[in-house]
Amino acid sequence: MATVSRRILFVEDHDDTRTMLTKLLEQAGYFVIAAENAAVGLALAQLHPFDLLILDVWLPDENGDKLCRKVREFDRYTPIIFYTGADTDSDRRNAELSEADAFVAKPSVDELLERVKYFLS
Numbered sequence: 001m002a003t004v005s006r007r008i009l010f011v012e013d014h015d016d017t018r019t020m021l022t023k024l025l026e027q028a029g030y031f032v033i034a035a036e037n038a039a040v041g042l043a044l045a046q047l048h049p050f051d052l053l054i055l056d057v058w059l060p061d062e063n064g065d066k067l068c069r070k071v072r073e074f075d076r077y078t079p080i081i082f083y084t085g086a087d088t089d090s091d092r093r094n095a096e097l098s099e100a101d102a103f104v105a106k107p108s109v110d111e112l113l114e115r116v117k118y119f120l121s
């Protein structure tokens with residue numbers, strides 16, 4: 001089981017998905033801060049240290065790939081997982097080019113939780 005000290009930033013614009021996954025991650029023992037768009041996510045990532053970031057690709061104000069690249073400008077090491085419904089070859093390639101560490105297609109919650117555990121254990 002994870003310790004409370006493991007902090008996750010989860011950037012997801014859909015309220016239901018953000019709420020459900022935040023609760024699942026908290027039940028697994030992680031401390032989760034959720035943001036509803038890229039601007040809030042970027043501000044939080046700049047202000048607070050996180051052990052892991054989970055990003056959606058389709059965000060209302062900016063593409064998740066662009067957000068990932070912005071985070072990589074000041075944080076080269078924190079693992080970043082894309083959890084998204086954007087599951088084409090080009091989406092996966094863009095995630096790779098933006099230096100994300102993993103890509104999980106929605107709605108595979110079990111795979112996402114396995115990736116989180118892998119990066120935070």
